[in-house]
Amino acid sequence: MAIRQKSDKKRASLLNATMKLVNNQGFHAAPMSKIAKMAEMSPATIYIYFENKQDLINQLYLEVKASFSAFAFKNYNEETCVKESFKQIWFNIANFKINQVEEANFLSQCDNAPIIDEEIKREGLKHLQPLVDLWERGKNEQILKPISPYLMYAFSIYPLAFLTNSHYKKGCEINDERIHVAFNVAWDSIKL
Amino acid sequence: MAIRQKSDKKRASLLNATMKLVNNQGFHAAPMSKIAKMAEMSPATIYIYFENKQDLINQLYLEVKASFSAFAFKNYNEETCVKESFKQIWFNIANFKINQVEEANFLSQCDNAPIIDEEIKREGLKHLQPLVDLWERGKNEQILKPISPYLMYAFSIYPLAFLTNSHYKKGCEINDERIHVAFNVAWDSIKL
Amino acid sequence: MAIRQKSDKKRASLLNATMKLVNNQGFHAAPMSKIAKMAEMSPATIYIYFENKQDLINQLYLEVKASFSAFAFKNYNEETCVKESFKQIWFNIANFKINQVEEANFLSQCDNAPIIDEEIKREGLKHLQPLVDLWERGKNEQILKPISPYLMYAFSIYPLAFLTNSHYKKGCEINDERIHVAFNVAWDSIKL
Amino acid sequence: MAIRQKSDKKRASLLNATMKLVNNQGFHAAPMSKIAKMAEMSPATIYIYFENKQDLINQLYLEVKASFSAFAFKNYNEETCVKESFKQIWFNIANFKINQVEEANFLSQCDNAPIIDEEIKREGLKHLQPLVDLWERGKNEQILKPISPYLMYAFSIYPLAFLTNSHYKKGCEINDERIHVAFNVAWDSIKL
DNA sequence: GATGAATGAGTCTTCATTCAT
DNA sequence: AATGAATGAAGACTCATTCAT
Secondary structure (H helix, E strand, O other): OOOOOOOHHHHHHHHHHHHHHHHHHOHHHOOHHHHHHHOOOOHHHHHHHOOOHHHHHHHHHHHHHHHHHHHHOOOOOOOOOHHHHHHHHHHHHHHHHHHOHHHHHHHHHHHHOOOOOHHHHHHHHHHHHHHHHHHHHHHHOOOEOOOOHHHHHHHHHOHHHHHHHHHHOOOOOOOHHHHHHHHHHHHHHHEO | OOOOOOOHHHHHHHHHHHHHHHHHHOHHHOOHHHHHHHOOOOHHHHHHHOOOHHHHHHHHHHHHHHHHHHHHOOOOOOOOOHHHHHHHHHHHHHHHHHHOHHHHHHHHHHHHOOOOOHHHHHHHHHHHHHHHHHHHHHHHOOOEOOOOHHHHHHHHHOHHHHHHHHHHOOOOOOOHHHHHHHHHHHHHHHEO | OOOOOOOHHHHHHHHHHHHHHHHHHOHHHOOHHHHHHHOOOOHHHHHHHOOOHHHHHHHHHHHHHHHHHHHHOOOOOOOOOHHHHHHHHHHHHHHHHHHOHHHHHHHHHHHHOOOOOHHHHHHHHHHHHHHHHHHHHHHHOOOEOOOOHHHHHHHHHOHHHHHHHHHHOOOOOOOHHHHHHHHHHHHHHHEO | OOOOOOOHHHHHHHHHHHHHHHHHHOHHHOOHHHHHHHOOOOHHHHHHHOOOHHHHHHHHHHHHHHHHHHHHOOOOOOOOOHHHHHHHHHHHHHHHHHHOHHHHHHHHHHHHOOOOOHHHHHHHHHHHHHHHHHHHHHHHOOOEOOOOHHHHHHHHHOHHHHHHHHHHOOOOOOOHHHHHHHHHHHHHHHEO
């Protein structure tokens, strides 16, 4: 009979407003007053749900990161061969970045600017363990190069951020064919 | 009628202070007052050298980007074979990111957060044309995959940002051997 | 869900402080910080009650002008003869200028320096219509000269500003006798 | 063989620039830097010609007031009858206000806002003595009402400020006929 | 004399946060 | 829980004036 008086809806509304504002104008253009207005409540109410602004940002980061990770492993079946498994995850991530533009944008901003506490960032990384495990399996099966997961990530996953960013900014449109080409490039980089 | 002239030293001092502050705490934690203090002058003096804060940031971006580009094409000889040419540029960029940590860090922050005016960003991109030309040559000589420069960049150059970032944050140290491994991965991704 | 409400007292306190400062030292010597201090609140609080400094000044002008107009037509009875009616209004205005020195001073400063938005000024003028109507009646009854209201105002009302100003600055003291003399001069100027 | 190294031209240029700026936007929008720019010299140079900003404004006031007074008594002949003498001066003043709009505007702003030191203001008033003397003569000759010069001024001269101001702001255009009507009103107010 | 650079003090305004209800 | 008012500290930027040549 736990009393949940704080409404999840309000919390979500706040997180959402924050993400939108940070995305559009940057962290320094997302004051608490604007966040409150966009979420249709008083600035004072924010402090019922979050300790302060940094806490709000941190929690937003964790939430988005979690949602990203969940998406990344959708339909992921550890039983299939390494390439198929990797392909599934890779396309999941690509689709996330293409379709959940707001979330992807926000994550890439947080990952490159010092706005999230390092401790929180580390916490957000844990979810990717299954991918690291997959790479380990690939190495054991001599399908993948014997390189560290950092290199794996840098050359096969990280480039997606650049591509979707370019897509978003109308530099280079992404379509179905191009995304398959991109996957092959990614695979070529890490396969033995 | 000799008079005190604007000193390049002061200008440079301001740009430098700005970069350091933006790097360490983010754009929103680099107020003009702190920049002035770090550059050892009055806040008012900044406005002799720059129109306003945005102008200061923009000019800093252009300057660092120019310095990066100059570095990228050091010892670049268009006569050598495609792979050698690419290798030269790739290692130049890698060395820049490893040794000029401040500059590299700053650029990656600017490229991922909405703090630089889009027009300025476009201006900063022009310098990379020789690399695009090289890729074109490689495609013609059927040494490189027939893919757009966006893909080329995403998979062969962009990953360096992740690697050096990880290095910087003590996640994954980079040494001479590892950097050569990384180059091979990069090359594998774009070569035919 | 009772909450603290904007208090009319604070608003009035701000308007009052502004008037006093502008009167004593001029518009350029009435910074928001001093206004706040005089009204005994934080500078930030001003912005809860007014959009910005110009808005504060504009609203003060309108308020004082309205109070002036209300005073001008006190005990004004349209039924009495033209001279009596005019006399009533004229003395009302004279008394306002003599007794409400602060208000009168402020208005005359605003009317001669470009500190109030023209649109606001026009709005503040509307209240004087009954006086214009009275002059029209006087002209029809062939009691007043057939001249425009601008001339009427310039020669019968506007001089009061000079007189009270001189009085205020100890140049020429105003007493009961003198004010009656002045009225006769005013009346001579506009009567047929 | 006095050395006049300071150039009168520069001084005049400064005074002129100041008047224009104060007129257009008010005292608070006439910073020394803008004055210097408009007068095409360095801000530092201003301090060779004037002690500080207040001194600059004060001297400008005195100069304009002197020019106004000189204009007021152009062709003034003490020998003619009181009405003719007064008429000459009155029209001189009217013409000044209509034609030297900048100067007139500036004076009326200074006379109504506390920007000129009181002492300086008193100094600027001395020049009008001949008019006061004329009024005295008129009183002795029983042509004018036995009232103080303050009242005389308030009702016969001061109204011109309102009229020309209205003219300037397109409220009530002044033409040759209207100005003669106005003179008659002025005369009616002070004549016995 | 003349000047562009330099600046401390100050301008208006905004912000993250707390208060009082 | 919820909130509009309130605020001290800080933000970017400007100003009258002085410095150094």
